[in-house]
Amino acid sequence: MEKKLRILIAKPGLDGHDRGAKVIARALRDAGMEVIYTGLRQTPEQIVNAALQEDVDAVGLSCLSGAHNHLFPKVVELLKERGAADILVFGGGVIPDDDIPGLKVAGIREIFTPGTSTESVIEFLRSNAQQ
């Protein structure tokens, strides 16, 4: 039986722009994945809780408000604390190139900046999000 990839798409923090997150969610569904979309205003704790209960392969974080340097690493940290460092974390939104190395060091595997195609996100997940 082919295992379906389960991906959590989350909007951490107060940012209310969800067009990108929803487009990605749909694209992943069209690629045959199961996508749990958390909706807006998620705290890192809520995101990690959901990731664990839903037993996802990867967590995608979308943030356009500039709060990514605080929020994204917090999610990675909490996953580690809860013994789930194996869950892949990736992100997207309005994230300056300068911030990307720091985010990667903090454990976010990939950052998809404006102009990224949904195809590249699908490819990335298919290649990297295995259990």
Place this chain on the structure above:
Amino acid sequence: MYKDEALERVRQEREKWEQGGLKKVLSRFPEQKESYENSSGVDVKRVYTPEDIAGTDYVEDLGFPGEYPYTRGVQPTMYRGRFWTMREYAGFATAEESNKRYKYLLEQGQTGLSVAFDLPTQIGYDSDHSLSKGEVGKVGVAIDSLADMEILLDGIPLDKVSTSMTINAPASVLLAMYIGVAEKQGVPLSKLSGTIQNDILKEYVARGTYIFPPAPSMRLITNIFEYCSKEVPDWNTISISGYHIREAGSSAAQEVAFTLSDGIAYVQAAIDAGLNVDNFAPRLSFFFNSHLDFFEEIAKFRAARRLWARIMKDRFGAKKDKSWMLRFHTQTGGSTLTAQQPDNNIVRVALQAMAAVLGGTQSLHTNSRDEALALPTEDSVRIALRTQQIIAYESGATETIDPMAGSYYVESLTNAIEEKAMAYIQQIDEMGGAVKAIEQGYMQREIQDSAYRYQKAVEEGRQVVVGVNQFQIAEPAPEGLLRVDPSVGEQQVKKLQELKARRDNVAVQTALDELTAAAQGDDNLMPYILKAVKAYATLGEICDRLRGVFGEYIAQDML
């Protein structure tokens, strides 16, 4: 507008051309696209002729600027009398920083202020709230109390400068703070001019900075209408917005339709609350996007004006001409900006700004070239402002009113967009109005479908985005972007502690208690909010009391 015989002659000649010269060329060189459909679903023809506007009557459908149905503009002299207000949306970090940026922009020739607040402020949280961590000062200025507002507007004469504040759920509180500063400056409220966005419906649909559920939110909005109609008569109490709906992915026709539907809901709510339509309608204003398709956008603005005028006159029976006028602010489309080759954005913005001017906007914000990446630097925002000034002073576009009128294409598009928007509005009416449509997720679904279709079009190459899916270059990471100092959060927390130590906390508690009691009843809440604000209650304290009474909205996203 044309005699039948003349039209018949045109038709004959057109058919000759189609069978002759056109056919010859098409057989050897097919056109670049198979279908030329615009965002609104209108099939864009190769060529437009008088036939396409045969049913349009100049006097009934176009009229004259400053007269019903205002298709050609809401003032008789438009830009020959006064240019649109040039107001660049600005704000970041602390009130001190933003105050500096406002003074810079005013020096550079901007004619009005536009305040951007950070997310905690927009959602009614103080900078020391747990959810505010990492967000303070990032997308706008952090305002926790009247004390911050005083710093924000320091040295800015409120009787001379009109201020637009992009604030929605807690608009009443920020308006009260603005009034508080005006009183300290000794400016009578009758002289205050400005706008609060105050459009909660689009928050539920497309923007996400809601706090309370729809019913109490509508109450707050109608309270503001009533209060300002008496106390601050020159204030635009709402900026019914389509900008964000378009940014979330809607088409141009949907932008008009969903915005005007929201407008209908607000007007109805105010009438239901006992207000006379002519007492508040003149101070309703709108906010639209100026997006990629140059002519579709111009047509959109004209269609919106005509449609709203008809709605106000026929549906709501408004008697004053000011009640029929759709006055609007425009912002060029943020979602059209690219992170790749950012200087290209200057060109995009110039075209979009021109469309807004040719569409008759009252106020304009032009995006800066670096805004796909960060908030604008001084240099970038200066170019954005210069774009407006060049259009105003050099391009000649402002020397006559509504220059696109009479264009077979633009008039035909104006008619088409009005028709399509009307169809959506009717559908929403059948659902029971905008609030019901939002509850059922109708607007959200339409927008998401549209957004997904656009994404597919870009990824399949049918929609070219210059520099992104064609004409790419290898480029180094951009430098010199604006970064908000991360210590802003700590600075604000400290300020809050100092404020709470030096203010009269008994007076604050009393004011908050009175507000809470009033919220449970039917009184207009503005006076109570004013009292609390002037006692230096914080935004978070006031909103928390209201949360206690009104509850919080739980999003019902539909995917």
Place this chain on the structure above:
Amino acid sequence: MLNNNRPAWWEGFLAGDMRSLARAISAAEDQPALAHAALAELGGRLGRAHVVGITGPPGAGKSTLTGRLAQELLSRGFSLGLILVDPSSPFTGGAILGDRLRLPDISGDPRVFVRSMSSRGSMGGLSRATGDAIKLLDAFGKDVILVETVGTGQAETDIVSVADSVVVVAVPGLGDDIQAMKAGILEIADLFIVNKADRDGADKTERELRSMLRLQEQAQGEWDVPVLKTVATSGQGIQEAVDTLRAHYDHSEKSGGLRERRRNRIRMEINDLLGARMLRELRQQMTAADLAAAADRVIVGEITVYQVVDQLWSLFANSAVFILRGV
């Protein structure tokens, strides 16, 4: 049955670790044989949870209602499992599971476990894995398990196969919703809830439901199916709804109705599992190419589908006898 092949999550599951439970449910979806073996060993822990199915048409506010019921149950001290089912795309097999976000924030409470499941193409709206997931939550020790379904197609009748109490949610103003309710829905409901009861037409909907219920015979030992009104967004009517659900559970236990339902469920499940197992075994006798060839023969009229199945069956029966008799 598991013997030495205990899955990595086994110990954690027994110790009450949330992630282990999550992994067990994933096994139910992806490694059913393993999950079944685990459930076989957990047999002694099954049957203690009150399983509540919540079904109804789209737009009825089921998710909000489920969240409110959950909050109320939590406040009464029950530990909870929630399963939220969304349809999968028939074309891609993928799904967007968006019900979780409509719940109020209860997921932070350690006594609550929320899982989103796709119907994975099952016609009934509930996949076989959902039934297994319910059992796992039961074995884990959850007091009440709420299962919220898609509410279209046969999902409504499917829910009977897993739930002790079935809640059917109606909402006023969705057209002739009562008349449009499919046959069978009236029979399966243990409780009707008219949600969004602050809307016009709520009283009418309630009356219509009551009159239709009066017309129908009491099947299960005198439980009078109540019709309640709620406004899930404000919490109105929720306490009464939970009272009623627990009363139904108590009533079923006392009257023997619960035991009877579970017996029926087990009978159905044995049939289903047996059928699925036999199908799997049978299909091993026939490759995809064989199947395609057989279909071609049927199309040209050489053979009928019935003869194909007969032939397959005799093959299987013979080989089974072969194995049993150890030749």
